[in-house]
Amino acid sequence: MSSKLTHLVWGYKTIKVEDKLLLLALAELADRNGNFQTSITELRELTGMSDGVISTTLHHFMSAQVKLVRLNRRDQNSDCFSASLHIENSVATTTAHSQSAFNELDLLAQVQEQNERLQQNKQNNRGKLNRSQRAQIAPLHRPTNEKQYNVLEIHMEEIPNWAEGVMFKAGVQGRKDIWDSFVVDVHKTGEKIFTQTLLTNRLHQKIAYFKQQSFSNSQESAHNRPVKQSALSDFEERYRDYLSDDDNDY
Known part of the structure; x- marks a missing residue:
């Protein structure tokens, strides 16, 4: 294992996570000069990826645009092959290319988010006055330093x-x-x-x-609510019979 190559791989910008994982596996197998000998079976055990994904990623690394892996020798009777990892020579150029790709993806995400926000605003503002209509009924002198709340x-x-x-x-x-x-x-x-x-x-x-x-x-x-009687009226009503008897005696 080459700790130097492993450090370079961690700093190498990749768009796909499979590229980073396979590069780490190759750096694990390589010596200090970047030379390694492996097979598709061994890489599958290290990374957990399928054979087709590993083969496609390796061909991408060996393409003229990337040139991360150089194939040295391959036995026709087995899937073993020897190659060399050249991550150090590609860090400067691929970093700029990857950064540009990330910037494009970030810009695309911002555009999509802005479009979604505009569509959401259109849905929320149906049946409401537009900006020009609101400006006609808005106050002419709106204070600029007034506190606002979301x-x-x-x-x-x-x-x-x-x-x-x-x-x-x-x-x-x-x-x-x-x-x-x-x-x-x-x-x-x-x-x-x-x-x-x-x-x-x-x-x-x-x-x-x-x-x-x-x-x-x-x-x-x-x-x-019923009208509340005074104390005198309540007394007269309760003792009306007694008062009547006293009147008759006289």
């Missing part, structure tokens, strides 16, 4: 400090039902970014709605 920051697990302050001033501090209803309404809008002013106004509207509902329910319950 919709993911508005959730039911926690009431932020600014919302607790608003609810405290409105006399509904700790009303989790009001906050949960507010969170549902915010997420139903489909918007991703909200300003501090917009969230504060929406929360004030939600608090006013709950107060109105609570006032209506209290009025209805008060209307259905």
Whole structure:
């Protein structure tokens, strides 16, 4: 085994994991000069790959574009062969080629992610105003330094400090039902970014709605509740019979 070749193989950029695994197996078998003698059977036992994958990868290593492996001798009556590994001479050129390939793959992944995001936005924004239409009804002078919140920051697990302050001033501090209803309404809008002013106004509207509902329910319950009698009226009603008997005696 050549520790130098093994170190070079670990630093060698490959696109396929099979290439890296087979190179590590060859470095394990090679001497300090890169010479090794092996067989397809031995490589299959070392790597766990199929014979077809091993043969295809070896031919790729011996191609004119790569030139990682040079075949020295091969016995026609067996699958054993001797070759040499030239990873050191190919590190500089193949690293640049592999880096370019990785950059292309990374760029392709970014393009695909952007397309998926655009398609998702189209699905979420169906029936809503487009950017030009929203600009017509948006305020003319929007403050640039106003704090903004992502919709993911508005959730039911926690009431932020600014919302607790608003609810405290409105006399509904700790009303989790009001906050949960507010969170549902915010997420139903489909918007991703909200300003501090917009969230504060929406929360004030939600608090006013709950107060109105609570006032209506209290009025209805008060209307259905029987009228409470005074202590004197209650006494007269309880002892009416006794009072009548006393009047007749006189």
